[in-house]
Amino acid sequence: MSRSVLQLREVSFHYEGERDEEKLSIFHTLNLSINNGEFISIVGPSGSGKSTLFRLITGLEQPAGGDILLNGEIRKDRLGSVGYMPQQDLLMPWRSILDNAALPLELKGIKKAMAHKQVMELLEEFGLKGSEYRYPSELSGGMKQRVSFMRTVLSGSNLMILDEPFSALDAITRMAMQEWLLEQWEKRKKTILFITHDVNEALFLSDRVFVFSEIPVRTLQEVKVPLERPRNLRDLNNPDVIKLKDHLIDQLRVKVKP
Amino acid sequence: MKQWREYRAAFILILIMLCAWELAARLAELPFIFPSPTGMLIRLWELREVLLFDHLPATLSTIMIGLAISIVLGAGLAVLMNVSSTVERAFYPILISSQTIPIIALAPIFVLWFGYSIWSKVVVTVLITFFPITVNTFDGxxxxxxxxxxxxxxxxxxxREIFMKLSxxxxxxxxxxGLKVAVTMSVIGAAIGEWLGAQAGLGYFSRRMMTQFDGAGVFAPIVLLSAVGIVLFLIVVxxxxxxxxxxxxx
Structure with missing residues (x-):
């Protein structure tokens, strides 16, 4: 179980500037290791390099120094190996729900009929049965995020990166989606790296929470969540968790200077 | 019923204008230069055979060949400009500046080059319809x-997959x-071409009637031309x- 799914070894990264002094360093010899089946959250204020980390892991960017390992292997070409669920649902408006969810299968060269069959089998679990021939514009925000998550699951990767997926949803839908996500994670035995700026959300969902410190990021502060699974939203009222939450909020507050 | 409500205002306005025109034309009594709408309709009916079976097919083939060439070339160039920024930098300025050339003024040259054949008309049509298709597809x-x-x-x-599944x-x-703009302009293009030199076509016929001081005969093929434009537009929609x-x- 403790096999490492994702490992960052002394990863450095900076955005190019016109001159050397304009280079914006984001990471400096950063180390990180995530084990198989873990649910990890990363909290940090906006502009703290969260999305850069995601771009590095998925392979959209390459590190200037250090190595990124997927399932124990150093990988330079990571595109197509990590499931990525973006902040906006990014469904294609011209594709039906069925075709949207089948997209990663199509890209793997799976025949359309076969891909549709696989999607159909999942529709019920994702609460989307009966909506397969509808278009994204006909769905609610929560439903669109479920389609987007289904698409990420169908990418077949054992590591999934979820980039603030619920930030655009209303509070009630959001809570329901968090509980639903936990159920899905427990069932599918995938590893999830979840990015959020909501401390409550991070504590409720994760095994471990990483806090992004100031730029450039050198180390990540790690917090273990002292809660058993399966969890209930009420567990957040646990005194230990409340203390932890205050601690995290203080941490983040230091970083944000209004 | 809903559609009727949407178009009611336009319909009534057209009716009022036609009535006013009819009245003015009857009072003026100059049918060779200022025919009345009913006079035009009667002339259209009288000329139906020669218009529908001789001249409409000629104009339609010019429009169709011209549009087909524009779509193939325009979409093709748009794809090339999308794939290669060198092609884009080379062609885009030419494309824009080509639109500042008054094509009507150039049309007589095409008649000299291609004679009275269909191709002089097709070239005018292509030059007019190529631009909206190319620029719109490229932006798209x-x-x-x-x-x-x-x-x-x-x-x-x-x-390739990103191109096919996203672009x-x-x-x-x-x-x-772009195509909606192009089909309406294709009618104009074909008519201009025919005006300047042709042996058949609605534009040619309209001009011939002018030399015979047949006012209603000038307008009859124009009514038909505009109907062609509207039908083509509806097909695209x-x-x-x-x-x-x-x-x-x-």
Whole structure:
């Protein structure tokens, strides 16, 4: 179980500037290791390099120094190996729900009929049965995020990166989606790296929470969540968790200077 | 019923204008230069055979050949400009400046080059319709969402797959907007070409009637030309609705 799914070894990264002094360093010899089946959250204020980390892991960017390992292997070409669920649902408006969810299968060269069959089998679990021939514009925000998550699951990767997926949803839908996500994670035995700026959300969902410190990021502060699974939203009222939450909020507050 | 309400205002306005025209024409009594709408309709009926079976087919073939060439060349050039920025830099300024050339003034040259054959008319039609198709398709190909492009990359898509699954579907609505402009202009293009030198066609016929001081005869083929434009436009709208079903749900 403790096999490492994702490992960052002394990863450095900076955005190019016109001159050397304009280079914006984001990471400096950063180390990180995530084990198989873990649910990890990363909290940090906006502009703290969260999305850069995601771009590095998925392979959209390459590190200037250090190595990124997927399932124990150093990988330079990571595109197509990590499931990525973006902040906006990014469904294609011209594709039906069925075709949207089948997209990663199509890209793997799976025949359309076969891909549709696989999607159909999942529709019920994702609460989307009966909506397969509808278009994204006909769905609610929560439903669109479920389609987007289904698409990420169908990418077949054992590591999934979820980039603030619920930030655009209303509070009630959001809570329901968090509980639903936990159920899905427990069932599918995938590893999830979840990015959020909501401390409550991070504590409720994760095994471990990483806090992004100031730029450039050198180390990540790690917090273990002292809660058993399966969890209930009420567990957040646990005194230990409340203390932890205050601690995290203080941490983040230091970083944000209004 | 809903459609009637939508178009009622336009319909009534047209009716009022036609009535006013009819009245003015009857009072003026100059049918050779200022024919009345009913006079035109009567002339259209009298000339139906020669218009529908001799001249309409000639004009329609010019329009269709011209549009087909424009679509193939325009969409093709748009794709090339999308794929290669060198091609874009080379062609885009030429494309824009080509629109400042008064094509009507050039048309007599094409008659000299291609004679009274159909090709002098086709060239005018292509020159007029090429631009909206190319520019719209090119803009459409570029309109693909950047975040969606990156998402496709994380799914392991290659350049060709991104083009087929993102750029092309994003470009389709733009292409249809361009095509709608192009079909209406194609009628103008064909008519101009025929005016300047032809042996058949609605534009040619209209001009011939002018030399005979037959005012109603000048207008009759023009009514038909405009009907052709409207029908072509409606066909494109119908095609667009069928192919872009998702848009009507928004």
């Amino acid at each position: 190909l570029r309109s693909g969402n950047k975040a969606l492009r990156e998402l496709l990359l994380t799914m392991g898509a290659n350049k 092309v579907p994003s470009a389709l609505p733009y292409f249809f907007s 119908w095609l667009e609705k069928r192919l872009l079903k998702w848009r009507s749900k928004e």
